[in-house]
Amino acid sequence: xxxxxxxxxxxxxxxxxxxxxxxxxxxxxxxxxxxxxxxxxxxxxxxxxxxxxxxxxxxxxxxxxxxxxxxxxxxxxxxxxxxxxxxxxxxxxxxxxxxxxxxxxxxxxxxxxxxxxxxxxxxx
Numbered sequence: 001x002x003x004x005x006x007x008x009x010x011x012x013x014x015x016x017x018x019x020x021x022x023x024x025x026x027x028x029x030x031x032x033x034x035x036x037x038x039x040x041x042x043x044x045x046x047x048x049x050x051x052x053x054x055x056x057x058x059x060x061x062x063x064x065x066x067x068x069x070x071x072x073x074x075x076x077x078x079x080x081x082x083x084x085x086x087x088x089x090x091x092x093x094x095x096x097x098x099x100x101x102x103x104x105x106x107x108x109x110x111x112x113x114x115x116x117x118x119x120x121x122x123x124x
Contacts, residue, residue: 072091082095099112
């Protein structure tokens with residue numbers, strides 16, 4: 001198996017294991033759960049999952065596949081801008097649309113890129 005495929009498989013396993021751990025720990029229950037109907041985009045209702053993929057503010061953009069993307073997706077899913085099943089670590093069209101919607105509703109430039117100001121708003 002080549003190194004790129006193995007690296008991707010390891011990252012995917014880590015993401016899946018972390019998600020399973022959060023489910024087991026009960027952190028993805030209540031309003032933040034994928035089984036719950038979306039109640040809006042305020043992020044205020046119910047418990048949130050612990051997003052522990054990345055803790056920085058580096059520019060994260062369309063086409064990337066990494067821990068920064070997983071972190072942004074997790075934070076967006078906590079706020080109901082993105083369904084939990086789309087927390088994949090890949091910054092594709094669904095993530096870009098969620099980022100743009102989040103940005104426009106938080107008075108940020110809706111460019112679909114997760115930069116310092118968007119990270120700050122996501123962490124708030």
